[in-house]
Amino acid sequence: MNFKLETNHNIVFFTGAGMSAESGVPTYRGSGGIWNEYKWEEYACESAFQKNPNHVLSFHELRRIEALKCKPHSGHLIIKKIQDKYQNTTIITQNIDGMHQRADNQNVIELHGSLWKIRCQADGKKFEDLENGPYANRYCDCGEILRPDIVWFQDMLDEKIIKKTISTISRCLLFISIGTSASVWPAAGFPKLARESGAYCIEINPEKTELSSMYDEVIREKAGKGLELFLRGLLS
Numbered sequence: 001m002n003f004k005l006e007t008n009h010n011i012v013f014f015t016g017a018g019m020s021a022e023s024g025v026p027t028y029r030g031s032g033g034i035w036n037e038y039k040w041e042e043y044a045c046e047s048a049f050q051k052n053p054n055h056v057l058s059f060h061e062l063r064r065i066e067a068l069k070c071k072p073h074s075g076h077l078i079i080k081k082i083q084d085k086y087q088n089t090t091i092i093t094q095n096i097d098g099m100h101q102r103a104d105n106q107n108v109i110e111l112h113g114s115l116w117k118i119r120c121q122a123d124g125k126k127f128e129d130l131e132n133g134p135y136a137n138r139y140c141d142c143g144e145i146l147r148p149d150i151v152w153f154q155d156m157l158d159e160k161i162i163k164k165t166i167s168t169i170s171r172c173l174l175f176i177s178i179g180t181s182a183s184v185w186p187a188a189g190f191p192k193l194a195r196e197s198g199a200y201c202i203e204i205n206p207e208k209t210e211l212s213s214m215y216d217e218v219i220r221e222k223a224g225k226g227l228e229l230f231l232r233g234l235l236s
């Protein structure tokens with residue numbers, strides 16, 4: 001990096017499914033990707049839920065069970081270490097598995113919601129749902145069936161979360177993207193926002209992505225090793 005980072009500077013880690021891959025959580029695209037095995041039209045959209053709620057809920061139930069079998073890896077712990085020193089560090093994640101929180105990472109913005117929250121589509125009420133299921137047959141006081149608080153295909157992102165994300169990224173000096181294919185909008189636009197706002201941008205990903213050429217620095221490694229190299233650079 002060609003600048004000295006002060007402990008009060010703003011840092012953003014922008015994470016996607018590749019961040020959780022070394023924990024054992026499958027990614028969405030590429031080999032072993034969830035959307036190769038499951039059609040999102042049947043499992044991850046409001047119309048599928050309206051048609052057959054139990055079908056959709058059991059898919060998410062399975063994802064919770066699988067996520068609970070996984071543990072944070074060394075990369076999550078490195079983020080924690082960095083956050084202990086640089087307190088204005090925010091994690092903006094597309095992941096819904098709660099792995100950052102389990103690693104005690106702080107200031108986590110969940111862009112796409114969480115497997116561990118449920119909400120009412122009718123009145124917008126949200127509930128923490130930290131127990132491992134069952135999702136099925138749970139109703140809001142208003143009578144509506146509760147659904148996972150996840151941004152499914154064709155859903156809008158929460159406006160407050162978008163605003164907070166944009167303002168955090170616009171103010172950051174260092175932006176590190178880890179393990180995202182940058183193919184889902186609006187999240188795919190955030191690295192460019194960081195760049196246009198003047199942040200130094202780093203990509204950690206073993207594969208090239210659509211956005212690789214816009215980064216100041218690319219670390220072609222998996223998240224754990226990539227973060228280890230990044231930390232070494234930060235401390236040198």
Ligand code: OAD
Pocket residue numbers: 015016017018019021022027028029030033094095096112150151152153178179180181182183184204205206207209221222223224
């Ligand atoms: P993708 O599955 O689209 O992309 C995963 C990225 O992680 C790819 O670029 C891989 O090269 C990279 N990768 C794989 N293993 C890695 C590792 N060990 N370390 C670092 N990188 C690795 O996942 P996302 O970009 O997160 O939406 O997908 C975005 C959204 O699409 C998800 O949030 C999800 C999905 O539909 C919701 O759940 C709402």
